[in-house]
Amino acid sequence: MADLTPSLLIGTDFRENSKNALRTGLIWAKQMILESHVTYVHSSPVSRKALKSAHIIDQTSEEYLEASLIEKIKNQVSVLDPTGSKVQNIHYKILYGQPAIELARQATEMNPELLVLGTKERGPLGQIFLGSVTEKIIQTCTYPVLAVRDQFAIAPERITFLCDFSSISVRAWQWAKKLASVFHADLEIVHAITGKEETLQTAEKLAKKELSMMIEEDSTQKLSSVILRSYGHPKDAILDHLIQHRPHLLVMGSHGRSALKKLSLGSNADYLLSKSDCNILVVRPTI
Known part of the structure; x- marks a missing residue:
């Protein structure tokens, strides 16, 4: 069921370009009076189900992993926006799978106003690499997507x-x-x-x-x-x-x-x- 609360979805992976997207997303959410949803997709060559069946992870270790990742995101948010993080309504989520697919699926479920994603640095020929996740989502997602550049993580x-x-x-x-x-x-x-x-x-x-x-x-x-x-x-x-x-x-x-x-x-x-x-x-x- 789609979330009826006006919201904004930010994809993060802890890299520098992702930090800039997170900072920009928080600024936009504050100005537009939107709930912030910050999601990290844990990409693994094997599925979470396979790891569980092989007893590599159990419920306790999985919960610990998710709690650790959410705490890492919260710490990043507090550094990027030390005052806003205390007053904004921010939701954190850890998903598993291919980032582009999982973020698009989450967007479909929550019906956000827009998605905020980072871009990579310039290449040797001067082009800016979007990154495969941002590129795929822009190609296929029906929601507006904000591609954030490093130097313009501002209002x-x-x-x-x-x-x-x-x-x-x-x-x-x-x-x-x-x-x-x-x-x-x-x-x-x-x-x-x-x-x-x-x-x-x-x-x-x-x-x-x-x-x-x-x-x-x-x-x-x-x-x-x-x-x-x-x-x-x-x-x-x-x-x-x-x-x-x-x-x-x-x-x-x-x-x-x-x-x-x-x-x-x-x-x-x-x-x-x-x-x-x-x-x-x-x-x-x-x-």
């Missing part, structure tokens, strides 16, 4: 919303507006157009009209809009804009996994997730 003050006027973009737009309101952040709408010079003028005129309507509908927000022109792939223009303006958070929609591609976040989403420095909230369509 966002500058939010960029990547708009393409699609139905999925509409859902992501609702999230962008909500977060801008919660964090009192500046909100920028970015729309990229591409094509030949003769078609760009028409496309830009139509985009300006749509963006003006979006801004007029939300006059209470600190809103601005930018139209990026690109004669090649729009993802390069978008990335250049992010590097130049350095938002703390990028909000974007994604189709997730498709039957035709192993990873089909949309070419823009896939590229920006691996190349940009900011935190990224990926919003998927609901089923």
